[in-house]
Amino acid sequence: MKIDARSVARVLREPGALRAILLHGEDTGLIRERARQAATAIAPQLDDPFRVAVLDRDAAERLEEEIFSLSLRGGRRVVWVRDGGDSLTAPLKASLARESDTLVIIEAPGLASRSRLRALVEAQASCAAIGCYPEEGRALEGTIRQSLGEEDIRIDADALAWFAGLLGPDRAAMRGEVEKLALYAGRGGHLTLDDVRTCIGDAAGVSLEDAAFAATAGDRAGADTAIERALAEGTSPIAVARALLSHLHRLRRARIAMDSGQSRADAMRGLRPPVFFKRTESFGQALSLWSAERLMDAAEQTQALEKDCKQTGSPDLALCRRHIARLAATAAILRRDR
Structure with a gap:
């Protein structure tokens, strides 16, 4: 059966009598995290070879054998398959026809919507299919706040919004940055915007923000340097596109507010989160160059960039560099023609 987003946490925390959990989607970090949660719910010690069997992509021929193996020390077993695919369909179907309390957890990133394995799991009441896709916006902020809350750490709204805007789509990378914040704040701590910037000031996301601000202000050299640094630090091309789109x-929004009669300073102050004080000059320069119509055109081109970067085999790094260069060149022309 399909598991809706509201029920995912409960299912992972209490798998109950489920025979199999299929984790599919684009976020490999989230898939691995959820697989670990489900496995730990059954076998708290994941290094226990009597209760946990981890199989690779060639697991089809061993799946039934592992499912019906007995734990020498007692307790329910977990068979954890990484990088699963349709080859598991037949052995899993045969296993479901027999009695067993073993929980099968299958990581299947990139599994097609018409996959035979997915169809089997979704059709069985004793199985759970869970989609794992990158979180954005409020969902991502909620996950960050919840993770920090586990350490009784509070974070200001502007700091949370700024931090969420820096993160790429990979859940594992996000967890790493959240853990860094938690260590910085300490249990029971409180994080402000300045705290977050100080803590992750060397993160790839800061380089990415540098690239966005420099490009829209017409600073080609600064934009090129920043995007190269961001890519070198592991920022994905899709994260580049999303960060640029957010900035645009x-x-x-600020340009529209100015067109309706607000001053530039008031328009910038009205944004949430507000523009960081060290960025106001660059942001203001961009506002003086770009019209709302041109910004919409740039946003549409950036959306096209994200789509192109998702195509298999696309030269995504080159596409990112070219897009940044085009934005900077456009801003430079606008400045020259003022």
Whole structure:
């Protein structure tokens, strides 16, 4: 059966009598995290070879054998398959026809919607299919707040919004940055915007923000340097596109406010989260160059960039570099023609 987003946490925390959990989608970090949660719910010690069997992509021929093996020390067993695919369909179907309390957990990133394995799991009441896709916006902020809350750490709204805007789509990378914040704050701590910037000031996301601000202000050299640093630090091309899109939308909101009669300073102060004080000059320069219409065109081109970067085999790094260069060149032309 399919598991809706509201029920995922409960299912992973209490798998109950489920025979199999299929984790599919685009976020490999989230898939691995959820697989670990489900496995730990059954076998708290994941290094126990009597209760946990981990199989690779060639697991089809061993799946039934592992499912019906007995734990020498007692307790329910877990068979954890990594990088699963349709080859598991037949052995899993045969296993479900026999009695067993073993929980099968299958990581299947990139599994097609018409997959035979997915169809089997979704059709069985004793199985759970869970989609794992990158979180954005409020969902991502909620996950960050919840993770910090586990250490009784509070974070200001502007700091949370700024931090969420820096993160790429990979859950594992996000967890790493959240853990860094938690160590910085300490249990029971409180994080402000300045705290977050100080803590992750060397993160790839800061380089990415540098690239966005420099490009829209017409600073080609600064934009090129920043995007190379961000890519070298592991930022994905899709994260580049999403960060640029967020920046362009913020510029457009401020530009529309100015067109309706607000001063530039008031328009910038009205944004949430507010523009960081060290960025106000660059942001203001961009506002003086770009019209709301041109910003919308740039946003549409950036959306096209994200789509292109998702195509298999696309030269995504080159596409990112070219897009940044085009934005900077456009801003430079606008400045020259003022």
